[in-house]
Amino acid sequence: MxxxxxxxxxxxxxxxxxxxxxxxxxxxxxxxxxxxxxxxxxxxxxxxxxxxxxxxxxxxxxxxxxxxxxxxxxxxxxxxxxxxxxxxxxxxxxxxxxxxxxxxxxxxxxxxxxxxxxxxxxxxxxxxxxxxxxxxxxxxxxxxxxxxxxxxxxxxxxxxxxxxxxxxxxxxHPDYVADFIPSLAVGRIHGVGKVTEEKLKKRGILTCADLQTLPMTELSDVFGKFGITLYQRARGDDYREVVTERIRKSVSVERTFSQNISDSHQLQLALDKLLPILTQRYQGYESRQVRSVFAKVRFADFTATTVESTLNTAHLTGIRSTTTDWINAKCFQPLVQEAVGRGDLNIRLLGIGVRLRDPEGPCEQLSLF
CATH class of the missing domain: 3.30.70.270 (Reverse transcriptase/Diguanylate cyclase domain)
Structure with missing residues (x-):
């Protein structure tokens, strides 16, 4: 793959x-x-x-x-x-x-x-x-x-x-890069500040097309390691991966409706549409232990409520989290009904999801601030 x-x-x-x-x-x-x-x-x-x-x-x-x-x-x-x-x-x-x-x-x-x-x-x-x-x-x-x-x-x-x-x-689009890049101002390259932009301007370098005329050796001599980056960016290249260290805590899906749901039949249809999406998103996490499942409802007045249930409750007995078979209406219906019962049947948003236990072994949590 x-x-x-x-x-x-x-x-x-x-x-x-x-x-x-x-x-x-x-x-x-x-x-x-x-x-x-x-x-x-x-x-x-x-x-x-x-x-x-x-x-x-x-x-x-x-x-x-x-x-x-x-x-x-x-x-x-x-x-x-x-x-x-x-x-x-x-x-x-x-x-x-x-x-x-x-x-x-x-x-x-x-x-x-x-x-x-x-x-x-x-x-x-x-x-x-x-x-x-x-x-x-x-x-x-x-x-x-x-x-x-x-x-x-x-x-x-x-x-x-x-x-x-x-x-x-x-x-x-990838097919458009060759046409898009040449006219791009060098100031649009991340990392090119006023000082670097002025240095390039003195050499007559205003666009990526201009920058493409300079060999990597010359850029490296003038700008050090950043010269290699300039060489790559001028051609639309960037080999950096999206780096994430976050351990996923939950898998969920929710939808905001264009018209509020006002009867139980519509609510069931909405739940039935969310279930296969949640199943698809859960695939790949079957090896993680499930801590609980939950349902979220936002009402017409924008108040919201969440009902959560651990796996040892009566209607969840027998769930095998190592498969996706247990993600069905029987699992989530009681949670949705309880959530809806906390307000009027005038639903703006419905969501369902799964809380996951942390994987065994040490893990690093990303500090965001």
Whole structure:
């Protein structure tokens, strides 16, 4: 399988939240939506801007700018001091959605991540449909927007995610790379800062087409190890893998309905549609012990509830977690019914899932912050 994979273009998604800290502030205070806002330190304490919304960017405000300068450019700028606990909680909810799609998630900062979806069979294997689903789920469940880029490697995927911000979705197809790369400005290459860009500019290097004219030896002499990276990126090459150290804790599936479910027959049909998807996602984890199963319901008023049951309860007796046969309506129906009973039968979202025990032996947990 590994040999086959090397011959096939990878499918890499780069997901990047749009003005993340500012987006959370606008979500929680809708009165700020049409105003230029920024998150950062106060001007009298020599603070700097952490991020700002697009209304503020129209005045020239940007991250890492001194707050005093930002206020001169935009006197009506609304300055928010920042709520890191809330930003972390929101980021965790977004990551949970990523992990519903694939285990191969590399978190690179609080507001961005790479996903390797090369072997994901959901959505008929279409990375574009996966991206559309991710964007919709994050918007509906979390209340912020993300921009997504899709390409055959991490470099191109990151370039693509920035191409149509905010709330963008851009695909660089493998067959299009040869046409796309030459006109790409060298400043778009991750790692090329102002100093490196100025050095290249003095040599007449403005685009990747210009950069392609320099041999690797010359680039290495001038830029050291980064010269090799420049040589590769100028040709659209990036051999880095999506690196993840996360141990998966659960496997789940959930769907938000275009129209709320209001009768038990519709609810059963919805559950029946989720079961084969959960079965498919559970494949490959049969060797992991199942700790519990759960059902999640979100009602029309956006309140949510989760019912969880361990494997020693009556209706789960006899489950053999080393197969997928036990993932059926009999297993999840009681949980769904109990969850629905906690509110009115007016269901906006239904989800089902499995909690997994940690694998035996030591494992490293990725520190995200």
């Amino acid at each position: 590994d040999g086959d994979r090397k011959n096939k273009p990878r499918k890499i998604i780069h997901a990047d939240c749009d003005c993340f800290f500012a987006a959370v502030e606008m979500r929680d205070n809708p009165a700020l939506r049409d105003k230029p806002i920024a998150v950062g330190g106060s001007a009298d304490k020599r603070g700097v801007i952490a991020t700002c919304n697009y209304a503020a960017r129209a005045f020239g405000v940007h991250s890492a700018m001194p707050t005093a300068q930002a206020l001169k450019l935009c006197p009506k700028l609304v300055l928010c001091s920042g709520r890191m606990d809330e930003y972390k909680a929101t980021a965790a909810r977004i990551r949970a959605i990523f992990y519903q799609l694939t285990d191969r998630v590399e978190v690179v900062s609080i507001d961005e991540a790479y996903l390797d979806v090369s072997n994901v069979s959901d959505f008929q294997g279409s990375a574009t449909r996966m991206a559309q689903w991710l964007k919709a789920e994050v918007q509906q469940q979390v209340g912020v927007t993300i921009s997504i880029g899709i390409a055959s490697n991490k470099f191109l995927a990151k370039v693509a995610s920035d191409w149509q911000k905010p709330d963008g979705l851009f695909v660089i």
